[in-house]
Amino acid sequence: MTQHYRIGVMFSTTGPYSVVPHSMLNGALLAVAEAVPGVAIEPVVVNPGGDLARYAELSRELLQSGIRHVVGCYTSSSRKEVIPCFEKHDALLWYPSHYEGFESSNNVIYTGASPNQHVLPLVDHMLAHVGTSAFCIGSNYIWAWENTRIFREAMLAQGGRVLAERYVPVGDTEFDQVVEAILEARPSFVFNNLIGISNYAFFRAFRAACTARGIDQPRVIPVASCTLSEPELEEIGTEAVDGHLSSSVYFSSLATPASSAFTRAYRETFPDGPSTSADAEASYIAMKLLVLALAEAGTDDVEAVKQAVTRQHLVAPQGEVRIDPQTLHAYLTPRIGISNLESRFDILVEAPGPVRPDPYLVQSSPRYAVAPRNTSLKVVR
Numbered sequence: 001m002t003q004h005y006r007i008g009v010m011f012s013t014t015g016p017y018s019v020v021p022h023s024m025l026n027g028a029l030l031a032v033a034e035a036v037p038g039v040a041i042e043p044v045v046v047n048p049g050g051d052l053a054r055y056a057e058l059s060r061e062l063l064q065s066g067i068r069h070v071v072g073c074y075t076s077s078s079r080k081e082v083i084p085c086f087e088k089h090d091a092l093l094w095y096p097s098h099y100e101g102f103e104s105s106n107n108v109i110y111t112g113a114s115p116n117q118h119v120l121p122l123v124d125h126m127l128a129h130v131g132t133s134a135f136c137i138g139s140n141y142i143w144a145w146e147n148t149r150i151f152r153e154a155m156l157a158q159g160g161r162v163l164a165e166r167y168v169p170v171g172d173t174e175f176d177q178v179v180e181a182i183l184e185a186r187p188s189f190v191f192n193n194l195i196g197i198s199n200y201a202f203f204r205a206f207r208a209a210c211t212a213r214g215i216d217q218p219r220v221i222p223v224a225s226c227t228l229s230e231p232e233l234e235e236i237g238t239e240a241v242d243g244h245l246s247s248s249v250y251f252s253s254l255a256t257p258a259s260s261a262f263t264r265a266y267r268e269t270f271p272d273g274p275s276t277s278a279d280a281e282a283s284y285i286a287m288k289l290l291v292l293a294l295a296e297a298g299t300d301d302v303e304a305v306k307q308a309v310t311r312q313h314l315v316a317p318q319g320e321v322r323i324d325p326q327t328l329h330a331y332l333t334p335r336i337g338i339s340n341l342e343s344r345f346d347i348l349v350e351a352p353g354p355v356r357p358d359p360y361l362v363q364s365s366p367r368y369a370v371a372p373r374n375t376s377l378k379v380v381r
Helices: 018-033 052-066 077-091 114-131 140-159 175-186 196-212 229-236 257-267 278-297 301-307
Strands: 004-011 039-046 070-071 093-097 106-111 133-139 160-168 189-193 223-225 245-248 313-315 321-322 335-339 345-350
Touching: 004 018, 004 052, 004 278, 018 039, 018 229, 018 278, 039 257, 039 278, 039 345, 052 070, 052 077, 052 278, 070 278, 070 345, 077 093, 077 106, 077 140, 077 223, 093 278, 106 278, 114 140, 114 335, 133 140, 133 175, 140 160, 140 189, 160 175, 175 196, 189 196, 196 229, 245 345, 257 278, 278 301, 278 313, 278 321
Parallel strands: 004 039, 004 070, 070 093, 093 106, 133 160, 133 189, 189 223, 223 245
Antiparallel strands: 245 335, 313 321, 335 345
């Protein structure tokens, strides 16, 4: 007998950071389209439009309508805005975005990367292969603040330096002063935590300023991010798209059967884009795990589904993924890529297998240089 469930899907497909959430919506809907015996899903899609207050309002509407599971949210501010509502209604938020960690809720399943799965591997790579000084720039909200703090502590613990930090409002596109400050400081690299249209404007402005001064920007002052993905490369434009480093658990260029099948199905289902990305894969994983857990549990009861999801082993596009029962975060495989002129990433290094999530950096604290990282990346090319 087939069980029918209504599942909320909440992403801001309009607003200042809409490109990546649009790919996340596509990833979740692709998972819905892949049938699982005994389960039929009706996705109830809502769009907060990047308005923080709308996230809480729409969450209440979904949960008061009887929905018990919602796949959604991209920014950390939106996640934190809705968690109290999910705790009040004893529902589950399936959060599919890399984030800054230092959080654990019994009402959230986290399928995006934790800080030990993206920022710490990036620090190790940059110190070993690029240089020891960084200039940090980010959007002025919790993701950039906290991710930069973790980055700073990890850099200092290993003898690196953070020369300066700058934060701009979400949606700001004026970067002349920030670019001048970077060129004056001459760091080994820029650590970038901008999102949305601010991100694209910065890359264009920084490349243009460097070119005007005869500076080979990717070689002399590369930009490293934990958020940069394929849809955003396409938004940056060909004049500034290449040579940027990104720490992620998935790139669409990954040459595995599961990845190839995922990207092919995604292109066929959503020919108008945006391109697939680590965030789209994370929302695909979230929905797949949710559907598998519903099938095993035979109910959408929150506790039953939470127990069932920790028993799932999913062969995802990035590799094997499973949920840690202690933290409700995902085991994921860290990778570092460099962007090319085709708006894709060439994978430079990757972990040999899934890495246990450590959202509080208990096992991999960057505060001490001798702390175990629990992540060893191998060279891909």
